[in-house]
Amino acid sequence: MTLIIAEAGINHNGDMNLAKKLIDASVKAGADIVKFQTFQANQLATEQAEQAHYQTKNLGHSQSQRKMLQKLELKSELHAPLIAYCKQKRIEFLSTAFDSCSIELLAALQLKRWKIPSGEITNLPYLRKIGSLDQPVILSTGMAELGEIESALNILVKAGTAREKITVLHCTTEYPAPAEEVNLRAMHTIGQAFGVAVGYSDHTEGIVVPIAAVALGATVIEKHITLDRNLPGPDHKASLEPEGFAAMVDGIRTIEQALGDGIKRPSVSE
Numbered sequence: 001m002t003l004i005i006a007e008a009g010i011n012h013n014g015d016m017n018l019a020k021k022l023i024d025a026s027v028k029a030g031a032d033i034v035k036f037q038t039f040q041a042n043q044l045a046t047e048q049a050e051q052a053h054y055q056t057k058n059l060g061h062s063q064s065q066r067k068m069l070q071k072l073e074l075k076s077e078l079h080a081p082l083i084a085y086c087k088q089k090r091i092e093f094l095s096t097a098f099d100s101c102s103i104e105l106l107a108a109l110q111l112k113r114w115k116i117p118s119g120e121i122t123n124l125p126y127l128r129k130i131g132s133l134d135q136p137v138i139l140s141t142g143m144a145e146l147g148e149i150e151s152a153l154n155i156l157v158k159a160g161t162a163r164e165k166i167t168v169l170h171c172t173t174e175y176p177a178p179a180e181e182v183n184l185r186a187m188h189t190i191g192q193a194f195g196v197a198v199g200y201s202d203h204t205e206g207i208v209v210p211i212a213a214v215a216l217g218a219t220v221i222e223k224h225i226t227l228d229r230n231l232p233g234p235d236h237k238a239s240l241e242p243e244g245f246a247a248m249v250d251g252i253r254t255i256e257q258a259l260g261d262g263i264k265r266p267s268v269s270e
Contacts, residue, residue: 002214002252003199005094005115005222006031006245010072013233019074019228020085025242026210027089029225030249034091034193035115038079038106039098041069054175055234068234076105083109100176111135118142118201121152127183131159137166138220140201142173146193153194163196167220170213175238179204184213191217203238207248215254223248 008027012019013059049065056062060128079095085262087229096115097103108222113136120126121144130137137156141149149168157163170187182204191198199220200213207239210221225240240248 001255002032003033003220004249004252005033005035005220007035007201007224007239009035009037009221009224009235010074011226011229011235011239012036012072012074013230014073014075015072016078016081018227019078019082022225023082023086023089023091025227026225026246027091029152029246031225031245031251032092033094034086034225035084035094035096035222036074037072037098037117038074038095038102039069040101041066041073043099043101045069052234054238069211072233074182079105079109089113097130099124100129107133113138114138116152118144118171119146125179127152128159131156131161134160134162135165137161137204138169138199139166140169140171140222141190142171142201146189149190150194154182162177163194164240167197167199168194169199169201169220169222172203175235176205177202177203177238179209182209184216187213187218202264205238207240207244207251210248211251211255214252215259221248221252248264 008022012022023034047064047066083093094111095106096117097106108224114130116130116137118140121141124132132244139152153166156166156233168190168209170190172181187200197219200210201222202210210223213221224235225245226236226239226241229236229239229241
């Protein structure tokens with residue numbers, strides 16, 4: 001079955017209660033994993049770093065990248081309670097680490113797998129640190145070319161993670177991403193080039209594209225979830241509300257049944 005990740009990300013807006021509601025929504029929608037983001041704003045951005053264009057557009061105003069991120073941090077002390085809450089709700093907790101200290105925090109919390117965001121695919125020390133843990137890795141590849149994906153895979157493997165434990169996600173890093181720039185067939189190119197499992201991290205509006213990705217062979221689907229697309233924050237506009245996320249999950253599960261085994265023969269109903 002396709003592994004479906006509900007990307008809560010930073011849509012909790014720094015609020016523990018909102019984070020728990022996102023977990024509840026992910027469970028109800030049928031996701032396998034709910035994923036957050038772990039970072040220290042001061043480690044990621046200087047005061048001079050500007051927001052990305054989509055962030056300014058979605059927020060409706062401009063501020064420094066650091067000030068925006070400071071409001072969206074998932075504080076270190078909140079991780080253990082959220083992990084416990086996920087266990088209670090029977091959904092896997094996952095978080096993307098964006099810096100070395102965050103990797104250490106999540107490793108101490110004994111996560112089952114690692115998600116590497118597109119922006120860190122050329123961060124060699126970061127890749128070596130995660131690769132040395134020898135756990136399943138999901139690698140996003142937005143903005144990347146094949147050569148950069150190859151280098152990242154080689155570093156992860158040399159650091160100690162078996163290639164069989166790595167799933168590579170095709171991705172278009174725009175929020176929301178226009179359909180004409182998605183290029184789903186690139187999943188096949190990645191799989192054929194590197195002999196890895198492939199998936200898709202979706203930033204398009206709606207549910208059609210991630211469902212199509214499963215029909216094309218995606219083994220992992222990641223999609224942002226929010227309680228309300230009108231909430232303040234840079235990612236809400238590119239997220240699905242709970243009802244839409246549940247519809248996507250239903251569509252994916254239907255496609256899994258419809259794909260069949262590929263043998264042409266009369267069906268039972270025929």
